Amino acid sequence: MHKLTKAPLALNGLGRCLITEKHLPPVNIIRRGLVCSENRTDCSKTEVYDVIISGGGMVGSAMACSLGMDPNLAGKKILLLEAGHKKVMDRVPDTYSTRVSSISPGSATLLSGIGAWEQVTRMRCKPYKRMQVWDACSDALITFDKEDLLDEMAYIVENDIVVAAITRQLDAMPENVQVKYKTKVVKYTWPMPHHAAESIPWVKVTLANGQTLQTKLLIGADGPNSMVRQKLGIPTVKWNYDQSAVVAVLHLSEPTENNVAWQRFLPTGPIAMLPLSDTESSLVWSTSHYLAEELLELDEESFVDAINSAFWSNENQSDLVETAGALFRGALSAIMPSAGSPRQLPPSVAGIGPKSRVMFPLGVGHASEYIRHRVALIGDAAHRVHPLAGQGVNLGFGDVACLTHLLSQAAFNGKDLGAIQHLLEYETERQRHNLPMMTAIDLMKRLYSTNAAPAVLLRTFGLQATNMLPTLKVSFHIF
């Protein structure tokens, strides 16, 4: 019924774009305005999705599954775009993969909510009941466990298995949830924040094959080097640790009830042994780039020796620290005689899995904004942490749970899914949760990166005190 013709439409679009918009430079505004007004007539031909998720890793595919299964979002068109190929696992491979994650009980709840956890347990997963963390420069140690050692603390699962389980669930979903594999996105076009009547209000996604899609909400789950985040120009606090992680699959000398996760803080970085089965464990050794390369070049026997000595040797301890630590421990046990736990040594390693030594660089990053108009970031795209606490993917699953809940409520209230109000709620809630965790992990990494006496004494006392005081321990036990 409106009588606007194309020419005044284009002019109107241009005019509106010249109204200053906080986040964009003027050239982009004008360019964007012209793009919007030109494509006005095309909008009816391109299909409009309700949600497009860019990135099909563990977090992205969990998001797609979670949205698809929500009753309030029934019938909404959801699309997952993944650049890699579909990960199908009809049969679990005999060898373990080197990339593993520690799945916390909260994440396990989310995965069982989408029906993927059952698949995971059927395939392969290893629960562990205790975690021992100790220092190389002193005797201080801390153990985490559930009260009576009957409940599992967390699970070690290979990343491939998680993705395969979720993929199996996605296959079983109704047709409003689609997945496009081997699909790369080359361009994103952002909508104007104030809805100018003549411009297209949706996010436009251009694929490598030339196809364009439109969506009311774009969720960026494309990893630490997120293209979505870069294209939005969201300022990100990030730096590279001058550390790389060496991962490998270890064969233990003898079979044991392998249900403890071990982590020792060396001055060069933490080394962790995570149980995979009774005879095998996964190694994650974060150390300097130079040492990491050296480790990769060692032959198998020397590599195994290096691992064993890293866990067992006491050469980094000085007498001063040892005496001080012993005194402090004595004092604490006078106050709280029953606290503390006996120190155990990890199992020794006999060999490593064939061709399983890999290294990758470590860094930390945090996007200052998780959301923009019609866009939200989840998982590593929003936050990236050091693996020493095993929390990276758990934070991502936490994002998935929070955002699904808020989108479900918004849909039940008839709201536009890309509206900024509930996206702001998501950002606030998750930043409040993620930032303290990330700060704590970063602080821990820095504190343990030195063997200067004052720092060592500080962390020795701190660790011993935390080990003995249950309340402090619980607050760190943020699993």
Next chain:
Amino acid sequence: MLSYFALLASWWPLKPGSSRRRRRKQTRRCCTADDCREMYCNKFGTSLMFGLKGLEATSARGAFQRAAARSGFSWAAVCKQRTLRQQRSACAGMHQTGVRSAVHTTVDPGEVKRFQLLANKWWDEEGDFAALHAMNDLRVPFVRDNLLNAQRERHPGQPLAGLRILDVGCGGGLLSEPLGRLGATVLGIDPVEDGVRIAQLHAAHDPDLRDQVSYRACTLEELAGGGEAQQLQQPEQGVTQFDAVVASEVVEHLADLDTFAICCSRVLKPGGSLFITTLNKTNLSYALAIVVAEQLLHIVPRGTHDWEKFVSPVELERLLESNGFLVQSVQGMLYNPISGAWSWTSNTEINYALHAVKQDDEAEDGSTPLGGPR
């Protein structure tokens, strides 16, 4: 002494507005200066008293004239309006004969003009209509939950599927769109054409809404009355029958509430729901909704509301029940200007929401009274 000046002011022309002049002529006849002065002194609140004390004694006429001429906020203008109100409520008793003359049309041309000027600002969520956008958090669940209670079937993802809703005074479509997204077939009507055009453009982009929501620039009487079959959708019925009529923030802008109630009754199915959100007519609503919201904090564009047109829940309930409705629930709403959010409250003194059900043509209704929302 000061009250004498205030009384003088009541005789002074304010801004051009025929309705105000007409009202003053009516009241001048019926009250004495003594009555008004006494009542005026008794009822005045402290904040306005402060303003009144600040007025100079000299050249009162000049002062009030200048106050009238200025369009900015002035205590004098506020005092004048209050005096008028006090006089009218004293003289006219509880009946609001002066405010809405029985013109048998719901449309007030002044209101139409005012909203035409604001037409382009509807969809700016942080602009002039931010409070209305925020009110969706209350009114959409209010409509949805009360309709769901009456319904038997459940459709996951589309809770209101299969229902026809009429949104009276839809404006830019702020309420029509969420209801359409929940699956209802919504017809939004508004006498302001520009607003309807904005609403149509906004809904045209969304393929889900194109089939669910439609708009028409007409008045409620035009829709309800007349035997013109051409404007109505269903040829087998005489008048289109809706499952629900929503009139949110509308009745305080109408010229004639009786006609409104009759027309609503005509377009509703028997047992259909009527949802109204509006402002109460109390001292508190004057202070907060007019003085604070419009003039101080600019939450609402200046001049949007006329306190005289506010209607209390008791009054509205009486009106509706005399037109064949049964009021199911009345619930107060409260706006927090700091957080910009609305919340439910038991106090109906400022804003309130009302749910009424059209009685079947037989005397008894079968519907059980519904509790207030959540």
